[in-house]
Amino acid sequence: MPYKIPDVVAPGTLARREQPALPVPGGLVIRPWLPADAPGVYEAFQDPALQRWHARVADSVSEARGWIEEWRAAWTGERDAYWAIADAGTDVLVGRIALKLMALADGQAEVAYWTVPAARGRGIAPSAVEVLSRWAFEDVGLHRLELTHAVANEASCRVASKSGFRPEGTKRSAVLHADGWHDMHLHARIAGDRV
Template sequence: MPFLTEPVLAPGALSRTAQPALPTGDGLLLRPWRPQDAPAVHVAFQDPAMRQWHARAADSVDEVGGWIEEWRQAWAREETAQWAVVDGDSDLLLGRVALREIHLNDGQAELAYWTTAGARGQGVAARATAALSRWALDDVGFHRLELMHAVRNEASCRVATKTGFALEGTKRSAVLHPDGWHDMHLHARVRGD
């Protein structure tokens, strides 16, 4: 049975080129992950705040090296696209920003981020989210980006609001964290917002 609409983005919309580095214009750079980033990611995941808001733990640098290889390969499959957020001058790892749950036919993806403990309170997540959103919506042509965070994670809510992701509602008991089920805020931006 044929579809009545055309795909928003054709297969290859991402993978036909190498994953780009995206400058934020204010000192940060979103760049593809490198194997040598594994020790810094491992350290980031030892932070109690990371353990509070993420379902994944990093037990070793080797394990994180496997994650980074997965992140690098996922670009070609157009399932997820992950960037290291680094200081543009020193290349110091400050966080991560990603498009997850990519659905090219619908032109939709979920945006996610985290920052290292030392980078919090400096606008890193908001600046990286704004840059990735501009690229995804304006340059690539995604139609809709969603962003979810635990209702109790007020810092993530501020990032979403600051970067133009409108609060659309609450998904009750939607994500299991180590301390139990969490209600999640659903925010979104659509092309043209």
């Protein structure tokens, strides 16, 4: 039985083109991951603050290199898309940003990000989220982006608000972290929302 509603974004929209690099204000770039980023990823995941909000732990540079291989391969699968956030001049890694759980037919995805400790407090995450969101809406044609974070993660709540993601509610006991179950704030941004 055929669907009455056409796909919002056609299958193959991402897979048939190269993953882009996107300039970010402040001398940054969102770019595809490189194998040379593995030491930076490993170092980032040694940070206790990053570990608090993530389920994965990097035990070695080799393991981080494996993650990067997975992140690079995800592009063609069109379910997730991962980018490094780097200094445009030095190419030093300052964070990661992703579109996860993409449902192209439904025009939806979830934004996820982290920054290295030295990059925090400089507006990097909100700027990168804004640039990636604009690209997802204008170039890909997505309709809705969601952003979730633990209620206790106030820094992520600020990132969501600064990048135009409106609060929609609380998902009770939604994610298990090392210290137990966390309620999660749900924010969303719709194509056409004003930032």
